[in-house]
Amino acid sequence: MKPVTARGAPMTVQILPIDIPDYGFFEALGSAVEAELPLRCKTARPIPISADAYDSKRGQYHAEALLRRSVDAWRDLSAHPTHDDPSELMIAVVDEDLYADDLNFVFGLAAPRLQACIVALARLHAQSSLRAPNPERFFDRVVKEAVHELGHLLGLPHCPSSNCVMRFSNTLTHTDRKSRSLCTRCRRRLEKL
Ligand SMILES: [Zn+2]
Numbered sequence: 551m552k553p554v555t556a557r558g559a560p561m562t563v564q565i566l567p568i569d570i571p572d573y574g575f576f577e578a579l580g581s582a583v584e585a586e587l588p589l590r591c592k593t594a595r596p597i598p599i600s601a602d603a604y605d606s607k608r609g610q611y612h613a614e615a616l617l618r619r620s621v622d623a624w625r626d627l628s629a630h631p632t633h634d635d636p637s638e639l640m641i642a643v644v645d646e647d648l649y650a651d652d653l654n655f656v657f658g659l660a661a662p663r664l665q666a667c668i669v670a671l672a673r674l675h676a677q678s679s680l681r682a683p684n685p686e687r688f689f690d691r692v693v694k695e696a697v698h699e700l701g702h703l704l705g706l707p708h709c710p711s712s713n714c715v716m717r718f719s720n721t722l723t724h725t726d727r728k729s730r731s732l733c734t735r736c737r738r739r740l741e742k743l
């Protein structure tokens with residue numbers, strides 16, 4: 551698969567935990583993403599959540615505002631005054647509920663102009679009431695949402711194939727139904743981008 555830098559190295563992704571101090575979880579997420587996309591993941595230190603992006607009437611964070619603030623906070627902390635490295639992407643991860651301007655909630659959001667995306671864990675914990683908590687399934691959902699949003703940053707649109715990770719999902723049933731992987735068509739498309 552194509553996305554490589556001009557020097558031929560794979561593109562890198564900074565995984566940016568927001569208020570989640572679980573390094574092991576993000577290392578596992580990075581490995582799972584690397585298994586699906588031609589990317590190299592690095593886990594950054596957690597940053598505090600930006601209260602400015604919180605809408606107290608809704609009880610949710612505005613996805614793009616939180617992403618923008620988080621990218622800025624990471625730049626400040628990591629002495630990257632500008633995020634101008636075209637070979638670097640960013641994925642912020644937060645255990646809160648997010649909304650977008652035209653949607654009641656989102657599992658994630660990609661902002662190509664920022665070269666960054668965000669994944670919200672809050673709704674991915676949900677279980678059917680009869681079932682015991684299932685950490686494997688939760689992790690699987692996080693991987694799918696992360697691969698999906700990073701796929702958008704790499705230029706992939708939504709895909710109609712039911713098993714493809716680029717299929718749009720706004721219910722957990724749809725998320726659980728699709729795989730972590732790109733379908734053959736999306737894989738080919740990525741090679742041409
Ligand atoms: Zn999408």
Ligand SMILES: [Zn+2]
Nearest residue numbers: 709714733736
């Ligand atoms: Zn596809």
